Amino acid sequence: MRETYTYDKSREAFARAMKVIPSGIYGHLGPAEGCYTPVEAFPFYSSKAEGPYVWDLDGNRFIDYMCAYGPNVLGYNDPDVDAAAAEQRALGDCTTLPSTKMVDFAELLVDTVASADWAFFAKNGGDVTTLAVMTARAYTHRKKIVFFKGYYHGVAPWTQKIDYAGVIPEDVMHNIYVNWNDLDELEAVFKKYKGEIAAVISQPYMHGNFMDNVLPADGFWKEVRRLCTENGTVLVVDDVRAGFRLDIAGSDHYFGFEADLICFCKALANGYNVSALCGKNFLKNTVSGMSYTGSYWLSAVPFAAGIACINKMKRIGAPQILIEKGTKLKEGLIATANKHGFDLRVTGVPSLFYLRIADDPTLMLHQEWIAECVKRGVFFTNHHNHFINAALTDADIAETLDIADEAFAVVKKRH
Amino acid sequence: MTDAKTLAYINLHAVLGSIPYLCELDERARDLIKNEKISLGFRVKGGPSGALCFADGKAWFTDECDSCNIILSFSSPEKFNGMIDGTVTPIPSKGLLKVGFLLKKFMPLTDILSSYLRAEKEALADPVFFEKSTVLMFHLIASAIAQIGNVDPVGCASASYIVDGNIKLAIGDDLALTLAAKDHVLTAIHSAPESFMSFMKFEDIKLARALFDGEVNAVAAVGEGKVRIGGMISQVDNVNRILDRVALYLA
Numbered sequence: 001m002r003e004t005y006t007y008d009k010s011r012e013a014f015a016r017a018m019k020v021i022p023s024g025i026y027g028h029l030g031p032a033e034g035c036y037t038p039v040e041a042f043p044f045y046s047s048k049a050e051g052p053y054v055w056d057l058d059g060n061r062f063i064d065y066m067c068a069y070g071p072n073v074l075g076y077n078d079p080d081v082d083a084a085a086a087e088q089r090a091l092g093d094c095t096t097l098p099s100t101k102m103v104d105f106a107e108l109l110v111d112t113v114a115s116a117d118w119a120f121f122a123k124n125g126g127d128v129t130t131l132a133v134m135t136a137r138a139y140t141h142r143k144k145i146v147f148f149k150g151y152y153h154g155v156a157p158w159t160q161k162i163d164y165a166g167v168i169p170e171d172v173m174h175n176i177y178v179n180w181n182d183l184d185e186l187e188a189v190f191k192k193y194k195g196e197i198a199a200v201i202s203q204p205y206m207h208g209n210f211m212d213n214v215l216p217a218d219g220f221w222k223e224v225r226r227l228c229t230e231n232g233t234v235l236v237v238d239d240v241r242a243g244f245r246l247d248i249a250g251s252d253h254y255f256g257f258e259a260d261l262i263c264f265c266k267a268l269a270n271g272y273n274v275s276a277l278c279g280k281n282f283l284k285n286t287v288s289g290m291s292y293t294g295s296y297w298l299s300a301v302p303f304a305a306g307i308a309c310i311n312k313m314k315r316i317g318a319p320q321i322l323i324e325k326g327t328k329l330k331e332g333l334i335a336t337a338n339k340h341g342f343d344l345r346v347t348g349v350p351s352l353f354y355l356r357i358a359d360d361p362t363l364m365l366h367q368e369w370i371a372e373c374v375k376r377g378v379f380f381t382n383h384h385n386h387f388i389n390a391a392l393t394d395a396d397i398a399e400t401l402d403i404a405d406e407a408f409a410v411v412k413k414r415h
Numbered sequence: 416m417t418d419a420k421t422l423a424y425i426n427l428h429a430v431l432g433s434i435p436y437l438c439e440l441d442e443r444a445r446d447l448i449k450n451e452k453i454s455l456g457f458r459v460k461g462g463p464s465g466a467l468c469f470a471d472g473k474a475w476f477t478d479e480c481d482s483c484n485i486i487l488s489f490s491s492p493e494k495f496n497g498m499i500d501g502t503v504t505p506i507p508s509k510g511l512l513k514v515g516f517l518l519k520k521f522m523p524l525t526d527i528l529s530s531y532l533r534a535e536k537e538a539l540a541d542p543v544f545f546e547k548s549t550v551l552m553f554h555l556i557a558s559a560i561a562q563i564g565n566v567d568p569v570g571c572a573s574a575s576y577i578v579d580g581n582i583k584l585a586i587g588d589d590l591a592l593t594l595a596a597k598d599h600v601l602t603a604i605h606s607a608p609e610s611f612m613s614f615m616k617f618e619d620i621k622l623a624r625a626l627f628d629g630e631v632n633a634v635a636a637v638g639e640g641k642v643r644i645g646g647m648i649s650q651v652d653n654v655n656r657i658l659d660r661v662a663l664y665l666a
Contacts, residue, residue, distance in 0.1 A: 018639065038640075163572045163660075164656070165659060168416075169416075367645055
């Protein structure tokens with residue numbers, strides 16, 4: 001049996017943070033939103049990262065299946081991406097006149113992403129999902145936006161729910177929510193709000209939290225596309241999370257349809273801060289006329305990193321590699337769980353797998369197992385999909401399965 | 416962003432609904448009702464109805480008020496809320512001859528209740544009073560969460576995301592209450608659940624009080640291990656959103 005990790009230095013740092021930072025660590029990397037249960041099982045801060053690994057402040061090494069919640073697609077500190085970034089940094093980054101790296105990056109995205117005729121850059125996924133919705137409203141002169149329940153499109157007020165702190169009813173009054181894969185409901189919404197729907201926004205498949213991830217039903221996207229086209233509604237694909245882990249040409253391409261607007265961020269530049277909205281030609285003029293920018297949105301270093309990242313992902317066939325590695329891990333985890341009599345469900349595309357032990361509807365058993373994995377050096381989270389990166393080796397997968405096996409044994413013994 | 420109807424439900428089910436727990440916790444309250452066998456109904460047009468019943472030295476709350484000895488009827492939620500505020504004097508629509516109970520028993524009971532729920536800083540320095548006050552607030556808040564989740568439009572949105580099952584709310588290892596969710600309707604049960612889908616446990620009575628008073632945030636306390644959450648955490652997450660609205664109504 002492995003010795004389990006302890007996190008004294010993380011806790012000391014957190015105590016300092018609590019004095020000067022709201023909730024210590026806010027957002028998805030924080031212990032509350034990250035569902036660190038029990039909290040003692042999880043490290044809070046990293047000291048370094050390399051390839052598929054992250055080390056915490058106490059020197060514990062983890063095989064990291066969260067990949068910074070997606071950005072780490074090639075491996076932390078990828079030498080090709082970092083070299084490109086360093087080269088550009090020596091020339092200039094955030095400057096009065098933008099670098100032509102921006103043009104190079106846009107050209108590369110237009111060449112790479114099947115539905116892209118142009119690219120607009122920002123920093124975070126939420127910047128470009130917001131731009132997508134604003135673009136749809138500006139183009140159609142309509143107000144309503146259709147969402148699929150279980151969605152996540154960022155943290156701007158329009159993406160949140162009416163009961164979230166700081167959100168007012170007017171922020172979400174034009175939001176319409178329908179069930180994933182329910183074409184009848186979607187069609188009924190189009191009939192009810194004929195001529196009023198600016199956009200349908202959706203992730204390429206349902207990767208919500210606390211639920212098994214659900215792929216699109218046969219023909220689903222084709223029908224959504226048809227309904228949007230027939231009703232003059234802009235179809236927005238939020239590929240921030242899944243982008244380039246399914247298909248280098250975009251997740252709409254993977255599922256056999258074309259979005260009007262597609263949003264990228266996480267895997268775009270292997271951790272360098274850039275996001276992109278790509279779109280069809282008929283929306284380019286609309287975006288051209290919009291007032292939408294940010295202090296760092298035209299910085300050149302992330303563009304250089306993005307170019308290197310996309311080129312390397314293309315060169316190595318990253319999506320296929322990630323799916324293959326994810327499949328190997330998925331099959332191994334399921335077999336390991338079965339060995340101990342547990343029903344582990346692994347859903348979604350394997351490069352973005354979601355885990356749930358189905359034997360216990362309360363999920364407490366699942367949380368126990370995740371905690372035992374983390375304490376032994378495999379960083380899983382409880383109720384969010386995971387991410388595969390290209391630096392993950394067969395040896396890492398084997399070590400993961402070994403730790404998962406030990407964690408299952410510990411949980412089994414308790415129950 | 417509150418509404419009078421929801422406040423009336425909270426005032427009846429959570430505020431007046433906490434009188435039975437007051438009678439368990441406070442000797443003066445017990446003395447006041449020890450020889451009483453009477454029921455006091457509240458009927459609010461466009462709002463809630465229910466009754467406080469007293470017998471055998473105990474008090475309990477029931478949703479049925481037609482057969483009560485005394486009935487106080489209100490023409491609107493605002494009027495009922497006015498009674499709780501002390502700006503409206505109710506006149507019984509039934510049981511006028513029993514008005515003495517209202518004046519000599521019920522009013523003193525509500526005064527004792529107020530002393531716990533709007534406690535003076537000096538009173539809270541007494542650890543026994545502090546604990547009783549916090550336990551009473553715990554009962555009240557659990558009931559208020561259920562009312563807000565069932566009536567308040569924004570609270571209903573939160574409840575619409577809560578899957579079926581019991582949510583255990585606990586202070587330390589000794590005190591626990593239940594919020595039962597079924598078809599997105601919430602019911603407060605003032606005892607620990609036998610089984611539960613999720614839990615939110617406050618480290619101790621001091622932390623619970625700090626959370627209730629808005630001095631500590633539950634999200635921040637999770638990182639410190641002072642608030643424990645587990646199980647179907649989406650339930651707890653949505654209950655927390657309703658909990659935020661409790662402060663809005665009871666401020």
